[in-house]
Amino acid sequence: MEITWQTIAFFAFAVMTLGGGLMVVISRNLWHSALFLMLSLFGTSGLFVLLVAPFLAAVQVLVYIGAIAILVLFAIMLTRRMMGLEETQNTQWPAAAAVAVLLFIILVITLSPLVDEKAVTDIFGDKVANLNAHLPVDPDAKGSGVVANDDLKIVTVEKIGEALVTRDGFVLPFELASILLTAALIGAIVVAREDEA
Amino acid sequence: MVPLYFYLVVSAGLFAIGAYGALARRNAIAIVMSVELMLNAANINLVAFWRYLNPFEINGQIFAAFVFIVAAAEAAVGLALIISIYRNRQTVIVEDVNMLKW
Amino acid sequence: MYYASKLLKDAGLSDGLANTLGIYISVLLLATVFLLLPIFTIWVERKVAARFQNRVGPNRVGPFGILQSIPDVVKLLSKELIFPRNVDRIPYMISPVLMVVSVIMMVAVVPLAPNIIGTDLSIGALYFVAISSLSTIGVVMAGWGSNNKYALLGAFRTVAQLISYEIPMVFTLLVPVMLAGTMSMQKIVDFQGDNYWIFFYAPTAFIIFILSNLGEVGRSPFDLIEAESELVAGFMIEYSAMAFAMFYLAEFLHAFLIGVFAATLFMGGWQGPFVQDLPVLGILYLSAKAFFIYFLTMWIRLTLPRFRIDQMMAFNWKFLVPVSIVHLLITGFLWKVLPEPEVTGNIFDRLFNGEALLRVGVMFLLSALVFVFSLRMLRNAILRGREATSAKLREAYPAAHAAAAPAGD
Numbered sequence: 001m002e003i004t005w006q007t008i009a010f011f012a013f014a015v016m017t018l019g020g021g022l023m024v025v026i027s028r029n030l031w032h033s034a035l036f037l038m039l040s041l042f043g044t045s046g047l048f049v050l051l052v053a054p055f056l057a058a059v060q061v062l063v064y065i066g067a068i069a070i071l072v073l074f075a076i077m078l079t080r081r082m083m084g085l086e087e088t089q090n091t092q093w094p095a096a097a098a099v100a101v102l103l104f105i106i107l108v109i110t111l112s113p114l115v116d117e118k119a120v121t122d123i124f125g126d127k128v129a130n131l132n133a134h135l136p137v138d139p140d141a142k143g144s145g146v147v148a149n150d151d152l153k154i155v156t157v158e159k160i161g162e163a164l165v166t167r168d169g170f171v172l173p174f175e176l177a178s179i180l181l182t183a184a185l186i187g188a189i190v191v192a193r194e195d196e197a
Numbered sequence: 198m199v200p201l202y203f204y205l206v207v208s209a210g211l212f213a214i215g216a217y218g219a220l221a222r223r224n225a226i227a228i229v230m231s232v233e234l235m236l237n238a239a240n241i242n243l244v245a246f247w248r249y250l251n252p253f254e255i256n257g258q259i260f261a262a263f264v265f266i267v268a269a270a271e272a273a274v275g276l277a278l279i280i281s282i283y284r285n286r287q288t289v290i291v292e293d294v295n296m297l298k299w
Numbered sequence: 300m301y302y303a304s305k306l307l308k309d310a311g312l313s314d315g316l317a318n319t320l321g322i323y324i325s326v327l328l329l330a331t332v333f334l335l336l337p338i339f340t341i342w343v344e345r346k347v348a349a350r351f352q353n354r355v356g357p358n359r360v361g362p363f364g365i366l367q368s369i370p371d372v373v374k375l376l377s378k379e380l381i382f383p384r385n386v387d388r389i390p391y392m393i394s395p396v397l398m399v400v401s402v403i404m405m406v407a408v409v410p411l412a413p414n415i416i417g418t419d420l421s422i423g424a425l426y427f428v429a430i431s432s433l434s435t436i437g438v439v440m441a442g443w444g445s446n447n448k449y450a451l452l453g454a455f456r457t458v459a460q461l462i463s464y465e466i467p468m469v470f471t472l473l474v475p476v477m478l479a480g481t482m483s484m485q486k487i488v489d490f491q492g493d494n495y496w497i498f499f500y501a502p503t504a505f506i507i508f509i510l511s512n513l514g515e516v517g518r519s520p521f522d523l524i525e526a527e528s529e530l531v532a533g534f535m536i537e538y539s540a541m542a543f544a545m546f547y548l549a550e551f552l553h554a555f556l557i558g559v560f561a562a563t564l565f566m567g568g569w570q571g572p573f574v575q576d577l578p579v580l581g582i583l584y585l586s587a588k589a590f591f592i593y594f595l596t597m598w599i600r601l602t603l604p605r606f607r608i609d610q611m612m613a614f615n616w617k618f619l620v621p622v623s624i625v626h627l628l629i630t631g632f633l634w635k636v637l638p639e640p641e642v643t644g645n646i647f648d649r650l651f652n653g654e655a656l657l658r659v660g661v662m663f664l665l666s667a668l669v670f671v672f673s674l675r676m677l678r679n680a681i682l683r684g685r686e687a688t689s690a691k692l693r694e695a696y697p698a699a700h701a702a703a704a705p706a707g708d
Binding site: 007033034052055068090114181184185 | 199200201202203204205206207209210211212213214215216217218220221222223224226227229230231233234237240241244245247248252255258259261262263265266267268269270271272273274276277278279280281283284287288289290292
């Protein structure tokens with residue numbers, strides 16, 4: 001793997017994502033946890049940009065950082081008496097840590113055959129083999145770390161939009177998702193509102 | 198290009214961190230945040246596999262988009278529940294909310 | 300970006316290096332120009348405000364006081380940056396930076412002229428919405444990090460206000476996206492070159508877009524997040540010197556960018572006569588349109604008093620959101636139903652044939668009708684509410700009412 005702007009950016013975003021995530025779970029101050037959550041989500045959004053999914057990256061910033069993380073901050077401010085908590089981790093934290101580390105090790109071991117890039121081809125068939133042939137990579141863009149315009153055309157926003165409203169696409173899941181969101185909206189209001197009486 | 202393996206390791210790490218947080222934190226809001234981290238790990242996985250294995254089909258991106266929707270719904274309802282519990286019991290510590298356990 | 304790279308290539312650099320350097324130079328140039336712009340717009344704003352209030356305004360430094368902002372900046376730079384005790388230092392310091400950065404990042408997708416654009420993202424409009432939601436975080440960080448109850452109140456209001464006003468903004472932003480069939484800003488502008496400006500198809504969307512953006516920036520009459528008379532500047536209360544100036548910079552720049560984005564999305568951006576022959580004219584047209592809209596927002600700001608917080612939320616949820624949704628549905632319906640005009644011939648043939656005129660006329664009328672009709676409904680609702688309140692008061696305090704209105708009604 002040669003060092004290009006892309007790899008440097010990848011490691012920066014990976015550190016942001018993982019470091020932010022780690023601070024979310026170990027930070028003693030819940031308010032800081034929420035801010036680190038935003039950092040982590042922003043790192044993930046950067047990873048999406050590197051993966052040439054600009055639509056998802058923007059939605060990540062809009063939905064996760066602009067809405068969900070703000071909602072979390074709001075909940076923290078509403079329950080701010082709970083912030084002076086001395087013990088933020090419960091008694092089973094060593095066991096939890098062991099489980100998490102074990103999970104990570106198992107996942108990494110399971111994934112280790114993929115270190116060899118050729119193995120990816122063997123496992124997932126010929127789809128990968130012609131991947132690089134299909135991808136129009138702009139030589140200038142590669143050096144500068146900026147995604148070339150052609151590169152963005154793998155799956156365009158238009159295609160996503162069409163897929164969400166065509167019958168052989170995802171129109172049914174899309175409608176179900178809208179119902180889910182409406183139900184969640186109404187449910188959240190009903191659950192959280194104060195009794196009038 | 199960065200190999201697929203690296204993305205998967207980042208995703209696995211994020212998932213493990215989220216799992217630890219969900220198991221070990223006492224504050225319910227912190228647990229919601231940890232669950233968000235785990236959903237994010239899943240999303241990184243989905244998008245990475247889409248990009249490296251099947252970049253001309255949209256399924257991967259659509260899946261990730263649906264994860265966003267579910268995450269938004271989950272956060273809204275979850276935080277509403279937490280605020281409701283806080284209002285009734287003056288606590289958001291999950292161990293103190295044991296009304297069903299006698 | 301394109302021009303900078305080309306110049307460097309002509310100067311004999313290799314292609315890769317020229318592209319990379321060109322990108323950095325153009326980013327630097329674009330960001331600096333927009334960062335320095337408030338020095339000018341603050342003067343404009345003070346001068347206009349003075350005229351509205353029958354004053355003279357700054358008139359000492361330079362001709363017409365045009366250089367007034369420079370001594371102000373020097374003064375702010377030389378002041379002390381105060382950290383009150385118990386502030387959350389890192390969020391407290393990151394917040395003003397985040398505010399400025401989030402505003403500056405918006406500039407990236409503004410098409411300044413044909414071929415002159417930071418980056419023509421395929422998701423430009425979505426990017427604008429996503430980035431503008433980042434400033435919420437800055438305000439919340441400042442509000443909580445300051446460890447001050449007024450600041451915290453400001454932060455609470457901010458979350459409620461900014462998230463609410465994002466909704467009508469997105470719904471009206473969908474109108475240009477829907478009509479042009481793309482989220483790329485440059486293509487939206489191109490569309491308006493081939494057809495009428497989107498303003499003429501959907502004037503209501505234009506008005507609601509500006510109003511909801513004013514709410515997003517937190518400018519008067521929506522400046523509840525600072526509200527100096529109730530919250531003593533809200534989330535900025537503890538800030539001093541340059542940190543305070545950065546909040547102001549972000550606010551003024553964001554307010555100006557409303558004009559830029561509204562001009563781009565609804566008034567044809569850089570489109571104008573002869574712009575294809577001389578691209579630099581595009582920048583001129585865009586800034587003229589942007590300053591016109593900026594003047595409108597100043598007019599609103601200087602004329603209307605501040606809303607009460609519940610009035611403001613009601614205005615958003617009971618007026619802007621439903622109107623913008625209904626308007627979006629009507630616009631989409633008409634766009635599909637009305638006959639599509641020919642797209643051949645020169646600009647006059649395209650704009651002044653029967654079908655194009657019919658389409659734009661019907662859409663303009665219906666869009667305006669939606670607005671007028673909903674305004675009437677709003678007015679009636681307010682009058683009814685006022686009547687109910689005074690009836691209740693009359694019942695509760697009959698004596699006071701009789702004393703206050705001896706003539707009776």
